[in-house]
Amino acid sequence: MKTTQLLSGDEALACGAYEAGLKTAVSYPGTPATEILEYLARFDEVNAQWAVNEKTAYEIALGASIAGVRSIYSSKHVGLNVAMDPLMTSSYTGVNAGFIVVVSDDPQLASSQNEQDNRLIAKFSKLPMLEPSSPAEAYKMAKTAFEISEQFDTPVIIRLTTRVSHTKENVETGTRREIENKPFTPDAVKYVMVPGHAYKKHIQLEQKLIDLQKYSEESPLNFAQYNDKSVGIIASGVSYLYAKEVMPDASFLKIGFSYPFPDKKIADFAKEVKELYVIEELEPFMEEHLLQLGIKAKAKDITYRIGELTPSLVRDIIAGKKKVEKPSGARKPVLCPGCSHRPIFTALKKLKAIVAGDIGCYTLGALKPLEALHTTVCMGASVTIMQSFSKILGHDKTVGIIGDSTFAHSGITGLVDAAYNNTKGLLIISDNSNTAMTGSQPNPSTGIDAKGKPTKQLILEDICKTCGADNVEVINPFDDNLQGKIKELMEKDALSVLIARFPCRMRERNKALVPQFKPEKCVLCGACIQIDCPAVYKNSEGKITHDAFLCNGCNVCANSCKFGALTKQKTENV
Numbered sequence: 001m002k003t004t005q006l007l008s009g010d011e012a013l014a015c016g017a018y019e020a021g022l023k024t025a026v027s028y029p030g031t032p033a034t035e036i037l038e039y040l041a042r043f044d045e046v047n048a049q050w051a052v053n054e055k056t057a058y059e060i061a062l063g064a065s066i067a068g069v070r071s072i073y074s075s076k077h078v079g080l081n082v083a084m085d086p087l088m089t090s091s092y093t094g095v096n097a098g099f100i101v102v103v104s105d106d107p108q109l110a111s112s113q114n115e116q117d118n119r120l121i122a123k124f125s126k127l128p129m130l131e132p133s134s135p136a137e138a139y140k141m142a143k144t145a146f147e148i149s150e151q152f153d154t155p156v157i158i159r160l161t162t163r164v165s166h167t168k169e170n171v172e173t174g175t176r177r178e179i180e181n182k183p184f185t186p187d188a189v190k191y192v193m194v195p196g197h198a199y200k201k202h203i204q205l206e207q208k209l210i211d212l213q214k215y216s217e218e219s220p221l222n223f224a225q226y227n228d229k230s231v232g233i234i235a236s237g238v239s240y241l242y243a244k245e246v247m248p249d250a251s252f253l254k255i256g257f258s259y260p261f262p263d264k265k266i267a268d269f270a271k272e273v274k275e276l277y278v279i280e281e282l283e284p285f286m287e288e289h290l291l292q293l294g295i296k297a298k299a300k301d302i303t304y305r306i307g308e309l310t311p312s313l314v315r316d317i318i319a320g321k322k323k324v325e326k327p328s329g330a331r332k333p334v335l336c337p338g339c340s341h342r343p344i345f346t347a348l349k350k351l352k353a354i355v356a357g358d359i360g361c362y363t364l365g366a367l368k369p370l371e372a373l374h375t376t377v378c379m380g381a382s383v384t385i386m387q388s389f390s391k392i393l394g395h396d397k398t399v400g401i402i403g404d405s406t407f408a409h410s411g412i413t414g415l416v417d418a419a420y421n422n423t424k425g426l427l428i429i430s431d432n433s434n435t436a437m438t439g440s441q442p443n444p445s446t447g448i449d450a451k452g453k454p455t456k457q458l459i460l461e462d463i464c465k466t467c468g469a470d471n472v473e474v475i476n477p478f479d480d481n482l483q484g485k486i487k488e489l490m491e492k493d494a495l496s497v498l499i500a501r502f503p504c505r506m507r508e509r510n511k512a513l514v515p516q517f518k519p520e521k522c523v524l525c526g527a528c529i530q531i532d533c534p535a536v537y538k539n540s541e542g543k544i545t546h547d548a549f550l551c552n553g554c555n556v557c558a559n560s561c562k563f564g565a566l567t568k569q570k571t572e573n574v
């Protein structure tokens with residue numbers, strides 16, 4: 001039975017996979033790929049799990065495929081870096097039941113620490129790759145990917161980008177087809193990658209790539225549309241739609257099966273058209289391949305390797321113009337009113353601490369006016385960078401800060417390392433019991449699983465002690481003694497963890513303790529503005545305004561006010 005549903009690219013892909021008999025789905029949250037697992041978690045037939053990190057996610061999904069069920073891994077682009085170890089060898093082992101690796105890239109860094117183009121990973125890992133341009137294509141390609149995976153005994157990458165993941169369109173969907181589990185047959189040469197076996201598998205893999213190349217050549221996912229032959233455009237993903245919009249009369253070679261490349265189709269198309277263009281976002285992936293084939297094409301200037309494309313940028317590329325960077329009109333991201341990360345940064349700023357940060361909402365502590373977080377590289381890097389800061393700059397001057405989800409993701413190993421290597425210093429776990437940055441997913445420390453059911457809870461105090469921390473203390477970050485406690489632990493000749501625990505305001509609000517605001521007492525000293533809360537701001541007349549509707553009652557602004565304009569409620573006032 002067919003139905004039409006308005007679906008995002010993530011949802012459509014998940015729906016296609018579900019209908020294709022998917023039984024295991026594993027992911028770690030990350031924009032723009034989070035919604036894939038969230039969509040799949042609703043189905044009883046699918047074992048949908050949030051993993052602790054992308055490496056474990058990949059291995060669990062691969063394990064499910066080897067055990068005989070169709071499975072899917074999904075993550076954002078940088079997540080795939082964490083999963084690279086199993087990914088690189090899974091092209092050697094191949095699969096048993098179909099296995100799809102979905103990765104969504106984030107050109108323009110809407111919510112990421114870098115802008116890497118994961119099309120290069122398909123080539124590097126020797127895995128086939130499909131690139132949908134729209135939700136409807138994502139839906140269909142999920143089904144095709146399972147077939148390719150089983151036919152060629154390989155994981156298949158589906159590469160999305162933010163605009164494909166998050167755009168919605170009407171997609172004609174069907175019903176689920178149940179697929180029998182495949183029997184697992186022990187096969188050491190296939191699944192045990194010791195050097196002797198892996199060497200043989202590498203020989204097979206090179207042949208597999210030749211076979212996949214032939215398939216790509218014949219695949220209807222790569223097709224030419226001849227129109228006005230004076231201009232021919234080769235494009236994939238969302239860039240194809242932009243180019244179609246800008247040059248509706250041109251001829252196109254649409255690449256949907258984008259690795260291995262359909263070389264003959266490319267060469268034939270190049271011969272047919274007068275002027276050939278390659279339109280692609282980020283890296284010159286197709287452009288370089290065409291150069292290798294000895295085919296001359298016009299491509300974008302290096303300035304377009306940064307950021308995403310838009311139809312108007314595609315028009316400029318075709319006109320041969322360089323990209324002119326325009327000031328971003330995006331609003332500055334800011335911690336929510338009442339966020340429990342805020343008092344930690346106001347304290348760290350007063351202590352003039354050098355802060356090794358991590359990735360989560362608390363990364364916003366780096367921005368003006370807080371400016372109290374000094375490094376962010378990748379998930380888990382706070383505790384490890386803190387180890388070096390502490391040894392080189394002094395443990396009484398440095399702090400690491402990490403969130404609960406990130407600590408479970410990759411902070412635990414760093415803490416073991418710090419203890420093993422005799423580090424003194426302080427790690428603050430800003431525990432809001434939420435994976436807030438990516439939209440409030442549960443994680444091991446929340447004790448809830450992806451389907452919303454209670455599960456075993458990771459007790460942060462216990463694990464920190466087991467990792468080797470000398471002191472583990474828990475504090476409410478709104479405690480008046482927070483700054484004193486941080487200073488005390490920084491100065492201690494020991495490895496300490498301070499768990500600053502308060503539920504995320506996305507989950508629990510507190511209107512009861514909204515501070516009292518007496519504008520007549522305000523001297524415009526600006527101290528309350530320095531805490532960077534959206535509920536306290538200067539209005540158009542330059543006067544301080546406190547917005548009781550936005551306020552979540554944390555009273556950090558009241559604590560900063562020395563003139564009695566903002567005063568703390570001692571008791572609940574509603």
Ligand SMILES: Cc1ncc(C[n+]2csc(CCOP(=O)(O)OP(=O)(O)O)c2C)c(N)n1
Pocket residue numbers: 028029030031054076078079082112113359360361362379402403404405406407432434435436437438
């Ligand atoms: C390798 C990698 N995976 C996923 C992400 C997406 N991501 C950014 S922060 C974050 C976790 C945030 O949770 P937590 O550390 O608890 O901090 P909170 O946002 O709750 O303050 C995730 C999953 C990422 N940036 N890098």
